[in-house]
């Protein structure tokens with residue numbers, strides 16, 4: 001194993017009499033399922049706001065270059081940094097658990113971000129362990145950094161206080177079912193989406209509130225609002241603006257949820273439902289998060305893409321809404337027969353027995369597509385591109401269904 005100059009952590013000084021004990025960092029590393037090939041860059045990255053730690057690290061590293069590997073107790077890491085390291089360790093275990101459930105998306109880069117310091121210089125070293133394998137993994141890794149920063153600004157306790165006076169959520173699943181009964185078509189979840197990694201910018205002139213109002217006028221049961229900024233040009237400001245605009249349709253916060261904190265955040269920003277992606281979240285996370293959703297009055301749309309994910313989700317109690325994505329989020333390939341394939345035979349039977357409402361998602365463009373997924377068993381559809389691209393999104397809905405579904 002590579003020699004390290006940061007080998008000991010100081011325990012939080014207020015916690016106990018053993019507070020000032022040194023914890024062997026090496027020891028904790030030895031318990032990792034997968035040891036990082038170089039740890040300093042990870043520590044250094046997290047220390048970027050802590051100049052004194054950074055300087056002592058750089059000094060330690062310079063002395064290492066001069067005198068050989070530094071001694072185990074040469075420098076200490078602040079309590080905040082120790083916590084970051086702990087979080088990072090947990091992430092490594094998450095990767096292992098996820099892999100055992102067939103999840104290919106790794107929650108964190110196994111060897112840390114591609115940052116490497118040598119002396120006072122910073123390099124970016126790209127290797128298999130710090131380069132995302134596909135776009136979904138890249139989104140998840142970015143989301144991890146983004147959420148960590150947001151959480152620092154708005155800790156959970158603050159969000160919980162904010163929620164004490166929040167208006168009640170609206171019934172997302174109820175709205176889908178009512179639209180299904182009213183129109184005879186699957187209830188429409190219309191997506192407010194400016195851009196996507198697979199399709200680029202879908203609509204240049206993008207006024208989220210205007211689009212949301214047009215969707216509602218056109219007969220949408222619910223709306224899905226992209227909140228990811230980096231990859232979809234969405235925002236929580238869009239979600240809040242739509243919520244405040246008087247639009248009555250319940251709102252799905254279309255995010256990449258990796259941390260329960262995001263559920264509280266979504267609720268605080270006006271969401272009535274959230275997306276949980278089975279390709280990203282291990283079973284325990286889905287169980288835990290669906291429970292929190294219930295506590296918060298949020299509907300959870302649990303999204304699957306293949307048989308294995310569907311079987312995992314069917315093994316979890318209390319799931320009421322399942323989305324089948326016709327888009328493979330790792331390769332961008334779309335195929336609407338995926339919905340039918342996952343609803344056939346025994347699986348379809350179990351879904352009906354459990355009373356789960358199924359949503360057909362992605363790549364739906366024509367009345368024939370809607371009829372196809374309805375025939376397969378969908379009581380709802382989630383549609384973005386085909387309607388958001390239309391100059392008048394309300395007319396886009398009529399075109400999609402081959403009929404005016406507004407009344």
Ligand SMILES: O=C(O)c1ccccc1NCC(=O)[C@H](O)[C@H](O)COP(=O)(O)O
Pocket residue numbers: 135136191193196197198199325327329332361362363364382383384385386
């Ligand atoms: O659409 C993408 O490029 C994409 C990439 C990575 C993760 C998620 C992605 N899309 C989310 C969706 O699946 C769609 O926004 C949604 O189902 C609507 O699809 P569509 O009607 O085809 O716009």
